[in-house]
Amino acid sequence: MNQELIYTVLLLVALGALAAIILYWVSQKFKVQENPKLEQVLEALPNTNCGGCGFPGCSAFADALVNADDLAPYNCPVGGNEVMKEVGEILGKAIEEKDPFVAVVKCAGAIHVRVHHTTYDGAANCSIASNLYSGERGCSDGCVGLGECVEACTFDAMYMDETTGLPVVIEDKCTSCNACVTACPKDIIELWPKGKRDKKIYIACVNEEKGGTARKECSMACSGCAKCVDECKYDAITVENDLAKIDYDLCKLCGKCIVACDVGNIVSTGFKPEMINTLAEKREKRLEKEKEAKRLEREKAKEVAEAEKENVSDKPES
Amino acid sequence: MLLDFMKGLKHFHKGGVHPHENKLSAEAPIKELPLPKSVVIPITQHIGAPAKVVVERGDTVKVGQIIAVHEGFVSSNIHASVSGKVGKIDKVMDSTGFKKMSISIRTKDDIWEDSIDRTPDLVKDIPYTPEEIVKKIMEAGVVGMGGAAFPSHVKLSIPEGKHVDYLIVNGVECEPYLTADHRVMLEKPHEIMVGTQILMKALGVDKAIIGIEANKWDAIEGLKKIAPEYPGIEVQGLRVMYPQGGEKQLIEALLGREVPSGGLPADAGCIVHNVGTIYSMYMAVQKNRPLIERVVTVTGKSVKEPSNLLVRIGTPISDLIEAAGGLPEDTGKIISGGPMMGKALNELDIPIAKATSGLLLIPEERSKRQEVYNCVKCGKCVEVCPMGLQPVELSLLSKNKNLETAQAHGILDCIECGSCSFICPSNRPILDYIRYGKSNIRKAKAS
Numbered sequence: 001m002n003q004e005l006i007y008t009v010l011l012l013v014a015l016g017a018l019a020a021i022i023l024y025w026v027s028q029k030f031k032v033q034e035n036p037k038l039e040q041v042l043e044a045l046p047n048t049n050c051g052g053c054g055f056p057g058c059s060a061f062a063d064a065l066v067n068a069d070d071l072a073p074y075n076c077p078v079g080g081n082e083v084m085k086e087v088g089e090i091l092g093k094a095i096e097e098k099d100p101f102v103a104v105v106k107c108a109g110a111i112h113v114r115v116h117h118t119t120y121d122g123a124a125n126c127s128i129a130s131n132l133y134s135g136e137r138g139c140s141d142g143c144v145g146l147g148e149c150v151e152a153c154t155f156d157a158m159y160m161d162e163t164t165g166l167p168v169v170i171e172d173k174c175t176s177c178n179a180c181v182t183a184c185p186k187d188i189i190e191l192w193p194k195g196k197r198d199k200k201i202y203i204a205c206v207n208e209e210k211g212g213t214a215r216k217e218c219s220m221a222c223s224g225c226a227k228c229v230d231e232c233k234y235d236a237i238t239v240e241n242d243l244a245k246i247d248y249d250l251c252k253l254c255g256k257c258i259v260a261c262d263v264g265n266i267v268s269t270g271f272k273p274e275m276i277n278t279l280a281e282k283r284e285k286r287l288e289k290e291k292e293a294k295r296l297e298r299e300k301a302k303e304v305a306e307a308e309k310e311n312v313s314d315k316p317e318s
Numbered sequence: 319m320l321l322d323f324m325k326g327l328k329h330f331h332k333g334g335v336h337p338h339e340n341k342l343s344a345e346a347p348i349k350e351l352p353l354p355k356s357v358v359i360p361i362t363q364h365i366g367a368p369a370k371v372v373v374e375r376g377d378t379v380k381v382g383q384i385i386a387v388h389e390g391f392v393s394s395n396i397h398a399s400v401s402g403k404v405g406k407i408d409k410v411m412d413s414t415g416f417k418k419m420s421i422s423i424r425t426k427d428d429i430w431e432d433s434i435d436r437t438p439d440l441v442k443d444i445p446y447t448p449e450e451i452v453k454k455i456m457e458a459g460v461v462g463m464g465g466a467a468f469p470s471h472v473k474l475s476i477p478e479g480k481h482v483d484y485l486i487v488n489g490v491e492c493e494p495y496l497t498a499d500h501r502v503m504l505e506k507p508h509e510i511m512v513g514t515q516i517l518m519k520a521l522g523v524d525k526a527i528i529g530i531e532a533n534k535w536d537a538i539e540g541l542k543k544i545a546p547e548y549p550g551i552e553v554q555g556l557r558v559m560y561p562q563g564g565e566k567q568l569i570e571a572l573l574g575r576e577v578p579s580g581g582l583p584a585d586a587g588c589i590v591h592n593v594g595t596i597y598s599m600y601m602a603v604q605k606n607r608p609l610i611e612r613v614v615t616v617t618g619k620s621v622k623e624p625s626n627l628l629v630r631i632g633t634p635i636s637d638l639i640e641a642a643g644g645l646p647e648d649t650g651k652i653i654s655g656g657p658m659m660g661k662a663l664n665e666l667d668i669p670i671a672k673a674t675s676g677l678l679l680i681p682e683e684r685s686k687r688q689e690v691y692n693c694v695k696c697g698k699c700v701e702v703c704p705m706g707l708q709p710v711e712l713s714l715l716s717k718n719k720n721l722e723t724a725q726a727h728g729i730l731d732c733i734e735c736g737s738c739s740f741i742c743p744s745n746r747p748i749l750d751y752i753r754y755g756k757s758n759i760r761k762a763k764a765s
């Protein structure tokens with residue numbers, strides 16, 4: 001009995017040892033030569049697998065980095081310059097510093113400024129709703145408001161503002177991974193340079209319809225009136241297809257366009273609250289002044305017309 | 319079912335549902351609507367390239383005059399449906415739910431193009447060659463009037479290497495509520511027979527079957543009675559089942575042939591046309607009358623007089639509703655088409671298009687979607703899918719954007735009949751997600 005037990009154990013040990021030897025030999029023979037730096041690079045990357053770099057995940061990106069001759073075209077938007085610097089040190093290559101980007105929502109068409117046409121009660125998904133028809137509210141280019149971008153964001157950097165029905169980007173959390181941009185069926189989300197000292201000015205509208213038509217549907221729509229273009233000293237604003245656009249590189253953040261906009265559609269972020277308030281106040285004052293001027297003009301015209309009338313009625317008598 | 323068998327009724331064999339028929343307007347004869355004050359005619363009422371506008375604001379046009387010319391082969395001519403002055407040419411909301419370029423015409427008098435034969439006489443002789451017939455149909459801007467609005471002349475040009483031996487005329491009208499085709503078959507049987515013969519000549523086939531569901535027994539009998547006068551045309555009754563009017567289902571029901579995945583009816587040796595289209599083709603070929611009017615059913619349980627109206631293309635829907643007894647106060651939704659595949663309209667002045675087969679008014683409390691519950695994996699959607707697909711799986715794959723797998727599982731074969739959403743006990747928006755998946759696949763293919 002004992003003897004059988006011993007033989008069995010011995011046989012199993014011998015088999016195990018044999019298998020170990022074979023496995024060791026195979027692993028040495030067919031070893032994959034991996035660049036030792038690959039693991040280091042992968043460790044340095046954020047490992048969020050968001051795809052913002054254009055590669056399907058961090059390991060594919062690390063592979064591309066290790067095999068690249070020049071690191072300049074590569075960028076990890078999540079890690080930013082810091083991570084890229086670290087990667088550059090590991091690989092012993094120079095990197096190109098890039099301005100960080102952030103997602104901006106180019107629609108100011110809150111619930112209360114757009115005409116309500118119908119009520120949508122289908123599947124709560126922006127793409128489905130916008131495939132079906134032009135939307136619950138006026139302006140078929142504007143935000144659908146069902147939050148597909150918020151769902152797409154893996155960094156919790158977006159939320160739906162219930163009072164406006166529009167998505168809001170939390171800039172500190174936004175990694176410019178592009179997920180919301182591709183998710184939005186209306187293409188109203190855009191990656192915008194985070195800006196000098198995180199300040200930026202952009203136009204929150206994508207509607208290219210004629211001014212009157214656009215304004216009928218949304219009181220915040222850009223009509224392409226070009227008042228901001230006249231005001232801008234740096235030629236940073238252009239109007240194309242009844243829609244104004246700010247060139248980020250030319251913009252000096254003076255804020256004059258904000259004062260010039262009739263509908264208040266030019267948005268500034270990163271400025272001190274006092275600064276934003278002053279600009280808004282200036283805008284209000286300007287609008288009031290213009291209103292007053294128009295009223296005076298109308299009265300004057302009325303007076304002139306009346307005077308003419310009197311003249312005409314006087315004539316036959318004289 | 320035994321009775322159906324005794325009557326010799328055919329049907330398709332995979333899936334299908336049977337919603338309440340509710341053919342409220344079946345007894346209402348076709349009534350001509352008075353001329354509208356103005357019409358708005360979209361230049362894309364068909365699948366394919368938009369037509370090119372050839373009139374300008376201020377031009378005077380006659381009824382039947384071409385106002386937009388087809389661009390490319392898969393496109394269709396657009397004609398003025400009233401005479402008068404051309405107004406704004408601008409983007410207007412149409413029945414698709416999007417703003418489309420449209421031509422508005424302010425009606426003045428009723429002056430027709432001289433070439434149009436306006437007499438009601440039946441013209442039986444077909445002196446034209448097949449090429450001439452196709453050309454006439456193309457000139458008249460005839461499109462599929464069952465709902466898809468596919469330019470008809472394209473369907474008449476059989477791809478090379480395909481052999482077609484049957485023409486199928488679709489008089490099924492399987493959508494609940496709608497009765498427009500039913501009334502046309504009852505009131506214009508001879509025109510439909512001649513129209514069918516015209517198409518047989520154009521296609522070079524000697525056999526045609528008119529398929530009609532058994533809930534239109536009077537139409538079946540009426541057409542059967544006159545069928546002997548027209549050799550080669552057979553009238554076949556069908557058991558009432560949705561979606562029997564689907565091209566692929568109808569071919570299977572009538573001939574037992576299956577259209578291969580991704581293929582056309584021509585691959586199964588047949589061409590299918592709707593009866594409304596056949597009638598328009600008869601008008602186009604025998605009477606030189608372009609597609610400027612159509613029969614529209616205005617119906618719904620709350621509608622005072624459910625009716626079938628002959629209206630000019632471009633008439634605002636409010637005119638039709640007025641003619642059917644006015645807009646009921648509690649209306650929650652107005653659907654263009656039937657309740658299964660139709661689309662809710664978002665304004666009251668949307669114009670009638672070539673493919674608008676009906677207007678269905680639904681009261682507020684019945685118009686809302688019901689609360690969505692979790693899927694209980696009951697498999698009812700799989701059971702009713704007429705294409706033999708797995709709707710529950712396809713909808714989830716689409717939702718999670720797993721497009722490759724969805725495509726491998728045949729999502730592109732879905733005919734969007736809505737049987738799955740109709741039967742789902744959890745009220746899940748199955749079809750919405752399948753459509754979403756299909757559009758994503760199409761987008762991916764395009765880019």
